[in-house]
Amino acid sequence: xxxxxxxxxxxxxxxxxxxxxxxxxxxxxxxxxxxxxxxxxxxxxxxxxxxxxxxxxxxxxxxxxxxxxxxxxxxxxxxxxxxxxxxxxxxxxxxxxxxxxxxxxxxxxxxxxxxxxxxxxxxxxxxxxxxxxxxxxxxxxxxxxxxxxxxxxxxxxxxxxxxxxxxxxxxxxxxxxxxxxxxxxxxxxxxxxxxxxxxxxxxxxxxxxxxxxxxxxxxxxxxxxxxxxxxxxxxxxxxxxxxxxxxxxxxxxxxxxxxxxxxxxxxxxxxxxxxxxxxxxxxxxxxxxxxxxxxxxxxxxxxxxxxxxxxxxxxxxxxxxxxxxxxxxxx
Amino acid sequence: xxxxxxxxxxxxxxxxxxxxxxxxxxxxxxxxxxxxxxxxxxxxxxxxxxxxxxxxxxxxxxxxxxxxxxxxxxxxxxxxxxxxxxxxxxxxxxxxxxxxxxxxxxxxxxxxxxxxxxxxxxxxxxxxxxxxxxxxxxxxxxxxxxxxxxxxxxxxxxxxxxxxxxxxxxxxxxxxxxxxxxxxxxxxxxxxxxxxxxxxxxxxxxxxxxxxxxxxxxxxxxxxxxxxxxxxxxxxxxxxxxxxxxxxxxxxxxxxxxxxxxxxxxxxxxxxxxxxxxxxxxxxxxxxxxxxxxxxxxxxxxxxxxxxxxxxxxxxxxxxxxxxxxxxxxx
Numbered sequence: 158x159x160x161x162x163x164x165x166x167x168x169x170x171x172x173x174x175x176x177x178x179x180x181x182x183x184x185x186x187x188x189x190x191x192x193x194x195x196x197x198x199x200x201x202x203x204x205x206x207x208x209x210x211x212x213x214x215x216x217x218x219x220x221x222x223x224x225x226x227x228x229x230x231x232x233x234x235x236x237x238x239x240x241x242x243x244x245x246x247x248x249x250x251x252x253x254x255x256x257x258x259x260x261x262x263x264x265x266x267x268x269x270x271x272x273x274x275x276x277x278x279x280x281x282x283x284x285x286x287x288x289x290x291x292x293x294x295x296x297x298x299x300x301x302x303x304x305x306x307x308x309x310x311x312x313x314x315x316x317x318x319x320x321x322x323x324x325x326x327x328x329x330x331x332x333x334x335x336x337x338x339x340x341x342x343x344x345x346x347x348x349x350x351x352x353x354x355x356x357x358x359x360x361x362x363x364x365x366x367x368x369x370x371x372x373x374x375x376x377x378x379x380x381x382x383x384x385x386x387x388x389x390x391x392x393x394x395x396x397x398x399x400x401x402x403x404x405x406x407x408x409x410x411x412x413x414x415x416x417x418x419x420x421x422x423x424x425x426x427x428x429x430x431x432x433x434x435x436x437x438x439x440x441x442x443x444x445x446x447x448x449x450x451x452x453x454x455x456x457x458x459x460x461x462x463x464x465x466x467x468x469x470x471x472x473x474x475x476x477x478x479x480x481x482x483x484x485x486x487x488x
Numbered sequence: 489x490x491x492x493x494x495x496x497x498x499x500x501x502x503x504x505x506x507x508x509x510x511x512x513x514x515x516x517x518x519x520x521x522x523x524x525x526x527x528x529x530x531x532x533x534x535x536x537x538x539x540x541x542x543x544x545x546x547x548x549x550x551x552x553x554x555x556x557x558x559x560x561x562x563x564x565x566x567x568x569x570x571x572x573x574x575x576x577x578x579x580x581x582x583x584x585x586x587x588x589x590x591x592x593x594x595x596x597x598x599x600x601x602x603x604x605x606x607x608x609x610x611x612x613x614x615x616x617x618x619x620x621x622x623x624x625x626x627x628x629x630x631x632x633x634x635x636x637x638x639x640x641x642x643x644x645x646x647x648x649x650x651x652x653x654x655x656x657x658x659x660x661x662x663x664x665x666x667x668x669x670x671x672x673x674x675x676x677x678x679x680x681x682x683x684x685x686x687x688x689x690x691x692x693x694x695x696x697x698x699x700x701x702x703x704x705x706x707x708x709x710x711x712x713x714x715x716x717x718x719x720x721x722x723x724x725x726x727x728x729x730x731x732x733x734x735x736x737x738x739x740x741x742x743x744x745x746x747x748x749x750x751x752x753x754x755x756x757x758x759x760x761x762x763x764x765x766x767x768x769x770x771x772x773x774x775x776x777x778x779x780x781x782x783x784x785x786x787x788x789x790x791x792x793x794x795x796x797x798x799x800x801x802x803x804x805x806x807x808x809x810x811x812x813x814x815x816x817x818x819x
Contacts, residue, residue, distance in 0.1 A: 231594070305775065306774045319727055331717065361776055379666075383710050389785070392652065393622075396650055450635055450636070
């Protein structure tokens with residue numbers, strides 16, 4: 158299906174305001190819809206039914222915005238109170254934004270919150286405000302350590318936002334697994350094999366069978382280096398957010414367990430530096446044979462967004478029907 | 489040659505105190521020697537002759553420790569005054585350490601300094617002090633953007649240190665190129681081919697010829713994801729340190745140009761969390777077939793260090809002879 162953004166937003170809002178305060182619902186829907194607009198459906202409205210189920214099951218409190226405690230002038234400790242991920246995250250980031258005007262840098266460690274969606278959402282918004290952000294999250298253990306047989310590390314994403322001059326922004330957002338579990342499920346659903354470096358099966362053997370990989374472990378991106386980074390993020394977030402680690406993490410892939418992963422936002426009010434010339438030079442670089450040229454991270458997503466705001470957002474039929482059902486009908 | 493650590497230190501110090509104040513020389517030698525001890529000779533005493541040449545050529549000021557200006561309570565701007573890299577870096581980190589007791593987090597942006605050596609040195613020291621550190625540096629453009637033909641990004645390393653309980657530490661330190669230029673030179677010197685995904689030649693064609701790769705570009709690690717990270721670090725450091733970017737960066741690989749790369753240290757005084765059980769579980773994981781098991785980043789280096797403190801440090805003959813010569817003789 159291809160659905161106008163405004164229609165999607167209205168129907169998703171109708172579904173969520175049945176169980177959540179309007180402003181909180183708006184923040185949650187905004188974030189999910191933004192992922193669909195940018196071509197990241199795995200973090201999009203596909204997740205709305207689970208968000209609603211989690212509220213129904215009492216593991217998400219739709220009214221909570223999080224309890225803020227400044228442990229030091231630049232260190233914000235946030236107990237999310239089981240709130241909606243974006244609601245808790247945006248509240249924390251707003252507090253950091255107030256603070257960095259004085260401290261130059263501030264960090265929030267957030268626990269007891271829910272899935273906050275596409276990390277790049279927060280990093281890009283910060284950069285639009287002229288601030289630099291490093292955002293990190295832990296997640297369920299789906300990635301194996303390099304050389305090991307079992308999943309024990311999250312797909313732990315990082316997003317970095319940097320203002321690059323004249324209101325323009327740089328934003329990158331990547332997970333530290335070589336591929337997402339969603340992509341592996343997608344291959345399994347279509348009966349397609351996966352490349353041999355993507356995953357191990359449940360016994361810890363490399364596999365090209367997507368179905369076998371579903372119960373196995375995803376490889377870290379970039380082999381040993383990506384493993385080192387993903388593990389560093391796991392330890393860093395667990396420490397700063399005082400959240401769960403490794404196989405103990407739950408609540409972003411299920412609908413009935415309290416979510417115990419952590420999120421960390423580092424916000425920096427740095428000097429204004431114009432980096433547009435450098436980025437332009439990168440874009441203009443001749444392509445290596447077989448490639449389409451150099452992309453600047455984040456730009457394909459922004460172009461996709463522009464296009465979909467005009468011509469509609471592709472949504473899987475079953476996702477659309479489920480959301481309409483949760484909204485109590487189309488209009 | 490295999491040389492006792494104490495002898496190496498004494499001879500290196502004799503060479504450097506001829507042109508640098510004793511305390512500054514000690515910090516520089518400490519850092520270089522630490523790399524040799526940990527099995528990272530590319531960042532070790534191999535670099536001492538260049539350090540000395542740069543002082544002789546007037547592009548390094550051996551007495552400078554850097555001018556500190558707090559732009560905000562947690563934001564330290566450092567003009568290194570062309571000082572020795574470790575001297576400027578350690579001075580900046582010491583100032584951050586004082587500050588985080590009050591602010592919880594602080595950042596230093598350092599420019600106009602010299603090569604600071606192994607980033608992990610600073611991250612591990614911070615973790616030993618019970619603090620979390622993220623350290624980033626830019627460097628000469630040696631890495632090509634994913635899909636592009638030319639080098640325009642540094643090998644931009646990141647190091648992360650996290651205290652993991654009972655005085656133990658986690659430290660990872662990795663560059664964002666798939667391999668170092670030193671490794672490519674090493675293959676060229678031995679007349680060996682390089683794997684086909686390591687580098688492009690000067691015309692931007694993939695090559696297995698190490699000599700051709702020397703004038704070409706190194707691939708980012710982890711393909712598009714590693715490119716995105718390396719680029720993000722380039723932009724982040726350039727902004728926060730107000731340093732040079734891309735092909736304009738110079739002064740860490742030559743002996744006669746003022747160094748204009750940047751370094752960023754983010755220091756965090758976070759909660760004390762015991763992560764040793766998790767790391768132990770990782771170490772104990774059965775190995776995937778063909779692998780030797782799971783390594784925790786940083787641990788191989790620490791074991792190597794223990795071993796070399798006992799049994800001596802391997803140093804290339806020509807490096808040793810050059811240092812002895814610079815010291816004016818062996819004793």
